[in-house]
Structures are given as C-alpha cells and as structure tokens.
Amino acid sequence: MKLIYKLLTAGLAVLFTFTAQATKPIAEQAAMVSPLLNGQQIPAVMATTVEGKQINLQDVLAGKKTILFFYRGGWCPFCNTQMGQLKKISGRLQGMGFQLIGISTDAPEGLKASIKERDLDYTLLSDFNSKVSQSFGLAFFASQKTTERYVSKMNLGNPLQKNSQGQERLVLPAPAVYVFDAKGLVQFNYVNPNFRVRLDEELLLKAAELVR
Structure with missing residues (x-):
C-alpha cells in the first residue's frame, strides 16, 4: 500500500494544464481509445x-471535487458489481468532500x-448518444458480433452509429474512473479497455485522499 501511495503521489505531482478537445473521434476498438489525461480540464459537454x-x-462539477466514473450500462454485470463497490465507499468519499457521479449509455429510464x-x-x-464519452476520448465502436448480441438479445436503445467503413455499430465507453479537483482538473484517471477489470475501491480512496 505504501508503494501505491508513492506512485499516486508521484503521478499527481507532475501535472500540466491542457485544453481538452471538445470532441474526439470514436475509436475503432476499445484498445484504441485516447482518454482525457491528468491535468486536463473537464470538457464542456451536455449530459x-x-x-x-x-x-x-x-456546471455539475463547478467548484466541487468529483469522482466521475463511466460504465457501459445497467445490463452489464461487471458494471453492476462496480456500482455496488462504489456504494460501499460513497459515504467515505462524501466525507472527503467529493460528489460521486456515474455516466453510461443507459437512457434516463434505465x-x-x-x-x-x-x-x-x-x-x-445518461450519455445516450455517447457525446460525453466521446469528449473524454473513451468512446469506441463495438464489434459486429457484440453489436448484434447486445442490441438484439438485450434490447438496448442506444442509437447505432456508422464507423469509418460505413458499418452501423454500437458505441460504448471504455470503463473509466476520474478524480477531479474543485477547479475541474483531472488529478487521477484509470481507464481499462478490458471491461472485466475495474479499479479497486481502496486505490480510488487513496487517490481521493491526495486531492486538496
């Protein structure tokens, strides 16, 4: 745990302020996403x-320290497990002055x-049209097989979008967790194209402790 703390401290110490792109292209696959990085500003995008x-x-983040996490949807068992884990530590995060916000492609009803x-x-x-995940550089086109499986069997309402080959695909966010300070700057981020692997809640708490 001491090593993790040192690594987090080192990562947070070297911050530069960048101007984030309003919109980034949708990646052709999850491994090709180009996420918002430490030191960058929260994009101006509507949710x-x-x-x-x-x-x-x-406006939602203005003047508030925030934990912002992206998940695929309430239909995803790995996302549901993550939401439960975050619920367990939400009180501790709030005690440190953080608001906790989750964003997915689910419609408001979901x-x-x-x-x-x-x-x-x-x-x-809700990021129903994937504009928020796109502005964070997390949006990617699911494969044809994944698109067919999720849209037909799970009856998802997410609108399909055309990739560079003109094929209609489901757009999903790479699961991610961001820690923002009260100025709207990214102080810590965790992005993993492998949707089965999520950030450990204890590591998130350590990252949050370092944000003043």
Missing part, C-alpha cells in the same frame, strides 16, 4: 439527468431502474 433534463457537465434496484445514494447521468 442528461434521470428526469430527462440536459445539463452541462462543467438509470432510474439501476438507482432503485441497487438503492444507490449517488448521481447517475
């Missing part, structure tokens, strides 16, 4: 609340279902 209201993500089923005490936002 949707559970009530269906459009809000600017910069978010409401997740909140009710898991009795979540933190905010969920």
Whole structure:
C-alpha cells in the first residue's frame, strides 16, 4: 500500500494544464481509445439527468471535487458489481468532500431502474448518444458480433452509429474512473479497455485522499 501511495503521489505531482478537445473521434476498438489525461480540464459537454433534463457537465462539477466514473450500462454485470463497490465507499468519499457521479449509455429510464434496484445514494447521468464519452476520448465502436448480441438479445436503445467503413455499430465507453479537483482538473484517471477489470475501491480512496 505504501508503494501505491508513492506512485499516486508521484503521478499527481507532475501535472500540466491542457485544453481538452471538445470532441474526439470514436475509436475503432476499445484498445484504441485516447482518454482525457491528468491535468486536463473537464470538457464542456451536455449530459442528461434521470428526469430527462440536459445539463452541462462543467456546471455539475463547478467548484466541487468529483469522482466521475463511466460504465457501459445497467445490463452489464461487471458494471453492476462496480456500482455496488462504489456504494460501499460513497459515504467515505462524501466525507472527503467529493460528489460521486456515474455516466453510461443507459437512457434516463434505465438509470432510474439501476438507482432503485441497487438503492444507490449517488448521481447517475445518461450519455445516450455517447457525446460525453466521446469528449473524454473513451468512446469506441463495438464489434459486429457484440453489436448484434447486445442490441438484439438485450434490447438496448442506444442509437447505432456508422464507423469509418460505413458499418452501423454500437458505441460504448471504455470503463473509466476520474478524480477531479474543485477547479475541474483531472488529478487521477484509470481507464481499462478490458471491461472485466475495474479499479479497486481502496486505490480510488487513496487517490481521493491526495486531492486538496
């Protein structure tokens, strides 16, 4: 744990302020995403609340330390496990002055279902058209096989989008966790194209402790 703390300290000490692109291209596959990095600013992009209201993500984070995590949807068992793990530490994060926000491609109705089923005490936002994940550089085209399986068997409502070959594919976010300071700067990020591997909650707590 001491080694992890030192690594986090070293990573957080070397920060530079970058201007983030408003929109990044959708990657052809998960391994090709180009995520927002440490020291970059929260993009100006619109998300949707559970009530269906459009809000600017910069306004949501303005003046508040924030843990922002991207997950694929309430239909994903790995995402549901992660949401449960974050619920266990949400009180500790709030005690450190953080708000906790999850973003997925679920429609507002799907978010409401997740909140009710898991009795979540933190905010969920909809990125139905993948504009938020795209602005963070996390959006990628799922394979044809994955698109067919998820859209037909799981009855997803996410609109399909055309890739560079003109093929209609499902767009998903690479699972990610971001820690923002009160100025809207990324202080820590974890992005893993392998959707089965998620950030350990204890490591997230250590990263949060370093943000002043």
